[in-house]
Amino acid sequence: MQVQTEHSQPLTANAKASNDEQPSWVSALQTSLDAMRDKLEKAQHNMDAKLDQIGRRMEENLRGVREEMGQLREYIDKHGEDMKQRLDSFREETNRNFETAEAEMRAQKKDMEILEERTAGVEEWSTDVQDIITASLEQQTKLQDKLSDIEGRSRRNNIRIWWLKEGIEGDSVSE
Template sequence: MEDMKVSIIAEIKQIHADISNEINEATDQLKRELGDFRGEMNTKLNAIETDIKDVTTRVEAAEDRINEMEAFNTDARDLLSHSLELQEQLQTRLEDLEARSRRNNIRIHGIEEEAEGDDITGFVERLIKTELALPDTPLGIQRCHRSLAAKPPHGANPRSIVLCFLEFQIKERVLQSAWKRKDIQYKGKRIFFEQDYTSDILAKRKAYAPIRRALKEKNLRCQTLHPARLRVHLQTGTVIYRDLQEAANDLKGRGVINTETFNQVTKYKDPSGPRMVKSAWQNAGTSRRQRERIKDIQEKLKEFRRNVDATS
């Protein structure tokens, strides 16, 4: 009996020792695996950190380039807006100069080609003095010629005849006499006298055609005033419109023109060309800071041009 107890105790001690050894081996293996895992994770984290730093550097560089592009875009837009404003001012002045150079001119429409023969000035003088009843008026025509367009084919509308008078008063007298007579004919065909307008003004005046037709259908009188205004005699009184859009909007609101006529008018494009539309957040005026920035941009462009010229 005593021997069995000793034997059992010995077996228990052996089992305890075996279990302790297995636990120690498992613990050592787990420590080794955890160490390997930690090293692998550190390596991967270092690689990720390097990638993040690289991405951060690239993002910062991209942000810098975007900021530069935004600043350049703002400067370029301001300069373009300023250039378009200058262009519009120059175009207005040029239009005014051209109109002033034509202030002594008259155009005659409807005279057949070659009807003037070899002496167009003498032909026009005889026509004016006879048809406008100005026999004793010294006309003083400086220049007289057909419009510079190509000669039209037979049967097409003839080119107009352009007259330049020495004196503005004589030109106005001839024009007023022609307008008073209204129906002036040459060889059975009606001819017209009118002011010699620039191409832009003429296009603006012609754009009123749909409105004039609508007014005529309603027996309402209208006149196209210089340079491109419209005077309408309504039942409530006379109204003068400064431009086509103002006339269309007001007459549409009064019910004088219908939607079809209004749509025809709104399709008209200003011959002066497109204008740059400002963003909603942009101030329409030019501030002092903006003017200084534009001046700085212009100086940079001049410097760039000098550098290009020096290297070429």
């Protein structure tokens, strides 16, 4: 593919190469964006792991509760009133465990919402920065085209003829 200037002249190889190069701040900005994206992905992974851990704890607690409830029924049948008191304390403990797990889940949900807000902000910022970079690169291309045109025009009037003495042309250059 050959890039054309405003006057339909092909750009030189150096001009093409400089079109493909990005300024260092663009690379630094892209690196920064990639690092932020990696951090957000790690945070998402950590939150998913914590939520999985909480879910496993809740399942383990539920299994334990069911097993203990079966044992308690047998014991209650044998021991009556004393068992009712112990059962009440067990229920309170179980409720506390569920409340703790629920509080942890609420905290995780809050963290997820914060991360989602931050991610949305970074994505919006990234879009704005990409638009600015695109506009800057377009402006750079236009300026490079103008520079190439100016250089070409400045060279047109610089003709040297060797082995002829100065002023030999007289009144007519064509003769």
